[in-house]
Amino acid sequence: MTASPPEISARTALVAADMLEVDRVIAQRLDSGVPLVGEVARYIISAGGKRLRPALLLMVCGALGYQNPRRFELAAVVEFIHTATLLHDDVVDDSSLRRGRPTANEVFGNPASVLVGDFLYSRAFQMMVAGGEMRIMQILADTTNVIAEGEVLQLMNMHDASLTEANYLKVIRSKTAKLFEASAQLGAVLAGNTALEAHCAEYGQALGTAFQVIDDVLDYAGDASEMGKNLGDDLREGKTTLPLIIAMQRGTPDQSQLIREAIETGAADKLEAIATAVRETGAIDSARDAAAAEARRAMAAIEHLPANPWRDALLELPADLLRRRA
Secondary structure (H helix, E strand, C coil): CECCCHHHHHHHHHHHHHHHHHHHHHHHHCCCCCHHHHHHHHHHHCCECCCHHHHHHHHHHHHCCCCCCHHHHHHHHHHHHHHHHHHHHHHHCCCCEECCEECHHHHHCHHHHHHHHHHHHHHHHHHHHHHCCHHHHHHHHHHHHHHHHHHHHHHHHCCCCCCCHHHHHHHHHHHCHHHHHHHHHHHHHHCCCHHHHHHHHHHHHHHHHHHHHHHHHHHHHCCHHHHCCCCCHHHHCCCCCHHHHHHHHHCCHHHHHHHHHHHHHCCCCCHHHHHHHHHHCCHHHHHHHHHHHHHHHHHHHHCCCCCCHHHHHHHHHHHHHHCCCC
8 A cells, every 4th residue: 555645644634534434435335235346446445545536625625614424425426436537547558556556457357347447436426416416416427527538538649759748738637637626626516615616626626737747757756666656657558748748859869769669669668768868858857847837826726715724734735746756
């Protein structure tokens, strides 16, 4: 299990007791008459992770003074949707390692992973419908649709070394940042604060974008044992990430050609040379600068919330993400 970085854990400590309630809801809602469903779902959920998305929802609820237990159900819904995307992602990407241990598809096989991912999606929508709040159902239905579009868009961009920074950002804002956006927005919806919905949504989108950019940076600046993933996996899958885009723009002709061929062929045998090119061109620092710009956008958006410890933690969280080393 890969624990959250200390800084991030400190920010989410305010909702630690709430997260225990969310875990209780998750355990209850995973109950199924089909044993394999619960076994696969529990396997990936128990792998840990930062649980940032449900924590965001709970932190916004705290900042806006919403204490109804309904927040635990919605936080669990967000986690189920996220877990379903992970199960499907790992099958599509043929990944073998996540959070420091074998992926669910590696242990249980692709068919079980896909079908249990479908179960988690459908269970999430059952939980949404039970609440009867049309606005919440609309946001989460739109969110899952945008995530699916982002997945397909990423698939279309595989092995495309000509991908632009704008198109890269379009993918991660759909695939990754959209659920961050929805999680923060739902906190405002639950609290009945329509005036702050847009600010909370912008905070989540910017935070999620920064999170993914930093994740892509760590593929070349991090350590596999700390990251809990195989460094170079994205390259093998033909994903053109921001550090690679910048390195191709700034590198020598030989460096650019090296990276381009690796993306187009999915060959990661020259990963060390590529990582060196990424560092020498300053691509890591520039990508971190791009993440920092998103972090500042998140901080500006959340300043609209009332001053209290929850808002303070939300303000500090973007800066914490920039310090990630794992």
